Amino acid sequence: MAMFLVRLKDFDPLFDATSRLAQIAREADIKFTPLFFSIIASNRSPRFVAYLQMTHHCFINYKVDNDHTSRISLESFHDALLDGGASPSMTIHLLANIKQLILRFESSSHAPKVHHELSLTPSQEEDLGEVDYAKFFSIDSKDLRRVIRNLPIFHGDSICVTATGSQVKFSIASKEIVLTKEWKPHMIFFIKKLDVKALRALVAGYEPPIVTIDGVSVPKPEVNLIEAEEQASVGNARALNAIFKGVDLTCTNL
Numbered sequence: 001m002a003m004f005l006v007r008l009k010d011f012d013p014l015f016d017a018t019s020r021l022a023q024i025a026r027e028a029d030i031k032f033t034p035l036f037f038s039i040i041a042s043n044r045s046p047r048f049v050a051y052l053q054m055t056h057h058c059f060i061n062y063k064v065d066n067d068h069t070s071r072i073s074l075e076s077f078h079d080a081l082l083d084g085g086a087s088p089s090m091t092i093h094l095l096a097n098i099k100q101l102i103l104r105f106e107s108s109s110h111a112p113k114v115h116h117e118l119s120l121t122p123s124q125e126e127d128l129g130e131v132d133y134a135k136f137f138s139i140d141s142k143d144l145r146r147v148i149r150n151l152p153i154f155h156g157d158s159i160c161v162t163a164t165g166s167q168v169k170f171s172i173a174s175k176e177i178v179l180t181k182e183w184k185p186h187m188i189f190f191i192k193k194l195d196v197k198a199l200r201a202l203v204a205g206y207e208p209p210i211v212t213i214d215g216v217s218v219p220k221p222e223v224n225l226i227e228a229e230e231q232a233s234v235g236n237a238r239a240l241n242a243i244f245k246g247v248d249l250t251c252t253n254l
Helices: 011-020 076-084 140-149 181-196 194-204 227-246
Strands: 004-006 029-030 034-042 048-055 060-062 068-074 090-095 099-103 116-119 160-163 167-171 178-182 210-213 216-219
Touching: 011 034, 011 048, 011 076, 029 076, 068 076, 068 116, 076 099, 076 227, 140 178, 194 227
Parallel strands: none
Antiparallel strands: 004 060, 004 090, 029 034, 029 068, 034 048, 090 099, 099 116, 160 167, 167 178, 210 216
């Protein structure tokens, strides 16, 4: 009996992520919930947990009624994805009663369908605590390898990771490494996608309309703004809101 059934059209990101995870662990926990699919792999030395999460929006069809976690061989999972790489889409079935994960790859033209049955074992999922997925940062793999290589980590040690809007700090008792965020190019790109009026305010600058009252220049009241002035003001406000939400106060003077 299938406990869940999902269909994925573009599984290249899943294949790439599985290739990376297979380099740090032989097995991983796969987890399905009604909202997302995850693969959790643990590295023993140095100690860290790698976590891939794909929301249900990444799938063409996603029918998962309840949470389920099982252990799977990353090598077998990766080889199955590699074997079906030429297929236009893939469906995943979980057969809970016989503890199998079945991957079916749709065929193009008259090519035979690819079918893989992968064995599942009980989960060894670790308690990662409460994870806030609304807050995240990306890091170049070369920088991450440098952090792992240069921090003198011994058995039982923990790394404290502190992230702000401008930097990420990796620290242990005797040493710390700080990576500074190159925020300006990312912020310009974000504002460009956000709103054309906000981008115009960022690139061309914004000067509020001025009126003279009794010989004194003062900002023009908002209720008296013409449409063009109001649109420019709205664009400036949106750009400022994006900057102050996305950039730490320590780097706003850069």
